[in-house]
Amino acid sequence: MGQFRLLSFSTNLYNLKSDAFYLDWDECKQLMQNMKSWREVNELLILSIPERTEIIYYSEVDLEDKIFDALSDCKKIGLPLKSEFQQTSDEEKLLVYLSELCFGVQASNYGTTPLFPSFIQAYELASQNEMVGEYLGQWWENLISTNKLIKKHVDYQLPNFSITYTVSDLVTDLSKKLKTPKIAIMGFNSLSKRIFKNLTCKGFKNITIVDKSIAPFSSLSKAELNNFIFEPISEVENVIKDNDILISTLEDAQQSLQLSYFQKDFNTMKILIDLSIKSNLTSILNKISQVIPFNLTDIYKIIEQKMEINKKWMRKAKPIISEKNLEFFQWIDTKKSQEMVTVANELLGESIHNNQYSKVLISEEPYSNLEIDDNRINTLLLKKSIAKIKSNTQYKDIINYNKMVNDFYQYN
Secondary structure, three states: OOEEEEEEEEOOOOOOOOOOOOOOHHHHHHHHHHHHOOOOEEEEEEEEEOOEEEEEEEEOOOOHHHHHHHHHHHHOOOOOOHHHOEEEOOHHHHHHHHHHHHOOOOHHHOOOOOOHHHHHHHHHHHHHOOOOOHHHHHHHHHHHHHHHHHHHHOOOOOOOOOHHHHHHHHHHHHHOOOOOOOEEEEOOOHHHHHHHHHHHHOOOOOEEEEEOOOHHHHHOOHHHHOOEEEEEHHHHHHHHHHOOEEEEOOOOHHHHOOHHHOOOOOOOOEEEEEOOOOOOHHHHHOOOOOEEEEEHHHHHHHHHHHHHHHHHHHHHHHHHHHHHHHHHHHHHHHHHHHHHHHHHHHHHOOEEOOEEOOOOOOOOOOOOOOOOOOHHHHHHHHHHHHHHHHOOOOHHHHHHHHHHHHHHHHOO
């Protein structure tokens, strides 16, 4: 009997290799096409953003190794250790995890990335490839109805408070106060790459990116490659002069961004967002009237304000999500019980010791149309059916099946 299984990978914010498992849209389609051809996979959904990759599939067997190999083929680069890619086969645990991720209440990803739009895109890809069956389809309907309930009972949307999204939102707000602002990102690592992707999604174009080498840009998609202007670190002074909003993730910011670069008679106000952990550049720039500096402390203050709003949202949203999850678990238990009844009927009709027994089991009212007087054969029949069910089902389903069979014999 099949079950949901999940392969999951989430990143570390400052790990430069942390998005090694990230699949762009073409890679998602390639992996989908590959896994679609596997007979072991009945249903499949692939979600991938820079912060995490989630692969949920419905199958009778564990395919962790096979999927990891397929991922390697898609990426064509060295991946992190397979041990960093977590597998979960506990259906209730993984479905709770995914639904909480979807609506932003999962503890490990609390308030960091709004995933519902990403889930929609992932579901559409699965549907286009005919990898949505009854189980995945019903789970998706549950997510849609959960989203409608949250919108109905919660009068404000969940604010996102990751560093990358907070910076992107800040840039969006600041750009409204400037006429056609020019944006530059100084330093291209995992953090700035996500900021660049977020800004691109928000519609910002021709973003200048400063780095020591153009090599890190090879992982960008074709659309993203056409949306930035590369400048070497030696041109940083001119970049500061030509752009209005400056985002720095340079760890050596005080060395690369010299004070003299900002002590100019600029035509426009300069806004610097310094995300370097050890930098105190903004405290120095506070003395320059034409520069408005922000640092990580300022970003965290914005995040704290959002978190206070989010606590109120959580108190209303999380019980709704839990209640809707419970509804789906009840549906899946009922569905699997019906499937086990079908399997039991087939098993109870098998020939044992050259005798054919037509003992029939139905879900509403179990009955038999033939008396079995031989207790030994009756026991063999029961053991054989239970053994077959145990080989392909979860623990809780074994309990359900044992109870079902016991009830059957009690009434017969």
